[in-house]
Amino acid sequence: MNILRPDSLAFPDHRAANREGLLALxxxxxxxxxxxxxxxxxxxxxxxxxxxxxxxxRAIFELKTFAPPKRLRSTLRHHPFTLTIDRDFPAVIQACAxxxxxxxSTWISPRFIEAYTELHRQGHAHSVEVWQNDxxxxxxxxxxxxxxxxxxxxxxxVTDASKIALCHLMDHLRARNFELFDTQVLSPLxxxxxxxxxxxxxxxxxxARALRNPAQFTDPRPxxxx
Numbered sequence: 001m002n003i004l005r006p007d008s009l010a011f012p013d014h015r016a017a018n019r020e021g022l023l024a025l026x027x028x029x030x031x032x033x034x035x036x037x038x039x040x041x042x043x044x045x046x047x048x049x050x051x052x053x054x055x056x057x058r059a060i061f062e063l064k065t066f067a068p069p070k071r072l073r074s075t076l077r078h079h080p081f082t083l084t085i086d087r088d089f090p091a092v093i094q095a096c097a098x099x100x101x102x103x104x105s106t107w108i109s110p111r112f113i114e115a116y117t118e119l120h121r122q123g124h125a126h127s128v129e130v131w132q133n134d135x136x137x138x139x140x141x142x143x144x145x146x147x148x149x150x151x152x153x154x155x156x157x158v159t160d161a162s163k164i165a166l167c168h169l170m171d172h173l174r175a176r177n178f179e180l181f182d183t184q185v186l187s188p189l190x191x192x193x194x195x196x197x198x199x200x201x202x203x204x205x206x207x208a209r210a211l212r213n214p215a216q217f218t219d220p221r222p223x224x225x226x
Contacts (some may be wrong), residue, residue: 044112058185088119149217
C-alpha cells in the first residue's frame with residue numbers, strides 16, 4: 001500500500017489503486033493537498049486512517065442530459081422552499097455529517113469539516129441551501145475547480161429537499177458552463193437520480209478538459225473598498 005510522505009504532496013499513479021479503488025494512506029487534508037487530489041481525479045474518504053481513492057469505474061452525472069425524475073418534476077414546479085447558494089456552508093456540511101435514517105455514522109468527521117470549511121473560506125467549496133420558513137431543511141456541498149464540480153454529500157430534513165438542492169445545483173452548473181459533475185462512486189440514490197459509471201480512463205480525460213475550462217462557480221468578489 002502506498003503511504004504518502006508528509007513532506008510531499010505527490011500522489012501515486014492511478015494504476016496503483018487496488019480493486020476497490022484505494023490508492024494511498026496518510027498525508028493531510030491541507031488545502032493544497034486536497035486541490036491537487038481533486039485535480040488529479042483522487043478524493044479522500046476516511047479519516048482514521050486517512051485514505052485516498054481512485055475507483056474504476058467512476059460515477060458522474062451528465063450535466064447536458066440530466067433530467068429530474070418524473071415524480072420530482074411537479075415538486076420542483078410547486079415546492080414551498082427558498083434556495084440559496086453559499087449562504088451557510090458550515091451549516092450544510094454539519095448537517096451532512098449528522099447520522100440519519102439508515103446510517104448511524106458518516107465519513108464526514110470533525111477533521112473533514114474543518115478542512116472543507118477552509119476550502120470554502122478560500123473559495124473552492126460551495127453549498128446549496130434549501131430553506132423552509134427560514135429553517136435549513138436540505139442542502140448539498142462540493143468542490144468547484146474551473147469547469148469541474150465534485151459533489152460530496154447532501155442531506156434532507158423534509159421530503160425531497162436534498163433532491164431539490166441537487167436539481168438547483170445542476171441548473172447553476174449548466175448556466176455557468178461547467179463540463180463535469182463527479183459523484184465518485186455510484187450509490188442506489190444517485191443511480192435513481194440518473195448518475196452513471198464511466199471508465200476511469202475516460203473520466204480522467206474529461207477531467208483534464210474540464211480543468212481547462214475557465215468556468216467559475218460564482219462571480220469573483222470585488223476588491224475591498226479603500
